[in-house]
Amino acid sequence: MTTLADGFDRTRSWLREHPMALDGALAGTVFLCMVVGSFAEPYGYGEHGPRFRVRTPDERSLVLMTLAAAALVHRRRNPMAVLAFTSVLTAAELLYGNRPAPVAMAAVIALYTVASRTGRATTWRAGLLTMTALTGTAMFFGSTPWYTQENLGIFAWTGMAAAAGDAVRSRRDVVEAIKERAERAERTREEEARRRVAEERLRIARDLHDVVAHHIALVNVQAGVAAHVMDRRPDQAKEALGHVREASRSALNELRATVGLLRQSGDPEAPTEPAPGLDVLDELVTTFRQAGLPVEVARADEGARRPAAVDLAAYRIIQEALTNVRKHAGPEAKAEVSVIRVGSTLEVTVLDNGISGRMPYTRAESAALGPDAPRHAAGDTAGPSGAPAPDAVAAAGGPPHEIGGTGHGLLGMRERVSALGGRLTTGPRYGGGFRVQAILPLTARSGEDT
Numbered sequence: 001m002t003t004l005a006d007g008f009d010r011t012r013s014w015l016r017e018h019p020m021a022l023d024g025a026l027a028g029t030v031f032l033c034m035v036v037g038s039f040a041e042p043y044g045y046g047e048h049g050p051r052f053r054v055r056t057p058d059e060r061s062l063v064l065m066t067l068a069a070a071a072l073v074h075r076r077r078n079p080m081a082v083l084a085f086t087s088v089l090t091a092a093e094l095l096y097g098n099r100p101a102p103v104a105m106a107a108v109i110a111l112y113t114v115a116s117r118t119g120r121a122t123t124w125r126a127g128l129l130t131m132t133a134l135t136g137t138a139m140f141f142g143s144t145p146w147y148t149q150e151n152l153g154i155f156a157w158t159g160m161a162a163a164a165g166d167a168v169r170s171r172r173d174v175v176e177a178i179k180e181r182a183e184r185a186e187r188t189r190e191e192e193a194r195r196r197v198a199e200e201r202l203r204i205a206r207d208l209h210d211v212v213a214h215h216i217a218l219v220n221v222q223a224g225v226a227a228h229v230m231d232r233r234p235d236q237a238k239e240a241l242g243h244v245r246e247a248s249r250s251a252l253n254e255l256r257a258t259v260g261l262l263r264q265s266g267d268p269e270a271p272t273e274p275a276p277g278l279d280v281l282d283e284l285v286t287t288f289r290q291a292g293l294p295v296e297v298a299r300a301d302e303g304a305r306r307p308a309a310v311d312l313a314a315y316r317i318i319q320e321a322l323t324n325v326r327k328h329a330g331p332e333a334k335a336e337v338s339v340i341r342v343g344s345t346l347e348v349t350v351l352d353n354g355i356s357g358r359m360p361y362t363r364a365e366s367a368a369l370g371p372d373a374p375r376h377a378a379g380d381t382a383g384p385s386g387a388p389a390p391d392a393v394a395a396a397g398g399p400p401h402e403i404g405g406t407g408h409g410l411l412g413m414r415e416r417v418s419a420l421g422g423r424l425t426t427g428p429r430y431g432g433g434f435r436v437q438a439i440l441p442l443t444a445r446s447g448e449d450t
Contacts, residue, residue, distance in 0.1 A: 023073050030105055031069035038065070038101035061101035064089045068106035075113040080126070083110040087130055091137045100142065104134060104154050108161045115165025116172075123169075127162030131155055199419075206316070206412045217323050218247040218291045225292075243290050250287070277311035278339060284319055285337065293326045294334045304341040310440045313416040314339065314348045317424075320409050321350035321436040329354020329434070345422070346440045353433040413438065 014021075038057040057065075068089045075082045086107040093103040111130050115123040135155040139146035226240035276284075278301070285295045306314070318337055325335045333354035340347045410426055413436070417424040422440040429435045 027069045027072040034065045034102050057101050064093050064103050068103050079114045083114050086110045094138045094142045108157045112161040112165040115162045116168045123166050131158045217327050219244050276315050288322050296336045298338045301339050301341040317413050317438050325352040348438045350436045
């Protein structure tokens with residue numbers, strides 16, 4: 001059975017690759033059926049139905065049957081031309097044959113081909129014209145009375161051929177439409193999967209940047225302070241080194257947790273602690289206070305149910321904003337953080353009174369933030385009098401705008417806020433300092449609450 005099925009499949013595949021061979025075999029079969037049918041002639045009815053006697057078809061009928069069968073070889077290439085040709089040969093046989101040979105079989109096959117390979121409107125027109133022309137010729141100009149069964153048979157066979165061809169075409173169209181929808185759905189799923197992967201990569205990249213920028217900036221500043229006061233005030237240097245150790249430990253822990261998101265779900269080293277949020281804001285502020293940045297916090301978000309994405313975004317925005325203050329605003333700067341619920345939004349604001357006219361981002365960020373953003377210049381970190389930063393900050397590795405500058409801080413904030421459908425406003429304050437304000441919807445977009 002398996003061998004027989006395999007042979008059948010191979011034969012069908014070969015015939016699909018060579019349609020002319022299939023049409024040639026069909027033409028030969030139709031010719032054989034027409035010749036066999038032309039030898040039988042009904043002459044009456046008996047007890048068991050119609051009676052037939054053997055007759056010999058004339059040469060004209062044989063020529064017409066041969067031409068009609070040969071035309072079927074080209075039925076796929078020119079279905080309308082083959083239908084017209086076989087219909088003319090059938091009409092000629094009906095007009096001039098004493099007992100017409102079944103040349104109409106070729107016209108029936110041609111009409112089926114037209115119906116299966118063209119549209120429904122064409123099928124209706126071609127089918128009605130063929131049925132009317134052949135049946136009318138047989139009834140009114142043939143050699144038999146108009147009411148004979150042979151004439152009604154021409155009408156029935158041509159009608160069934162048109163209906164069968166239209167049904168085959170409709171089924172083929174339905175199957176192709178189903179395949180197309182399946183392929184389109186597969187492409188859509190792949191595009192959606194790639195989009196989600198890209199979004200997840202961007203989110204992890206933002207988290208890594210926030211963690212590294214925050215902690216490394218603190219380590220840089222504290223290490224510079226320790227190096228500056230090591231000889232004169234060793235106690236203060238020891239305290240600064242302790243802050244360096246604590247900041248580096250926190251950075252390693254957060255990096256481990258963030259990179260752990262890339263592990264397999266069954267990996268025992270995957271993180272089990274939740275992502276940071278506003279619930280641990282006090283701990284974040286404490287690290288900055290220990291680094292020498294006075295920070296005041298005002299909160300009015302009691303009872304606000306924060307989606308995880310909004311909670312993480314608010315935490316990271318405050319973290320990045322305070323890191324920029326510590327890096328760029330100068331040693332005498334102070335910061336104010338406010339978290340306020342206003343209706344269905346959460347407003348997060350970070351203010352500082354640092355160096356007037358400073359620029360806490362690079363040329364790349366300035367270009368991305370738009371024409372209203374102040375431009376980066378070599379003297380952005382100097383105060384109104386152009387005085388350089390104090391020695392302790394200089395010892396940390398250079399002017400404030402160079403300490404740990406990656407050029408992605410404000411861009412990362414804006415991407416986070418935009419992903420949640422919120423709004424971010426940044427810019428210098430009147431009279432000095434800088435202001436960062438994010439308005440986050442408490443109803444996160446679908447797919448962001450992770």
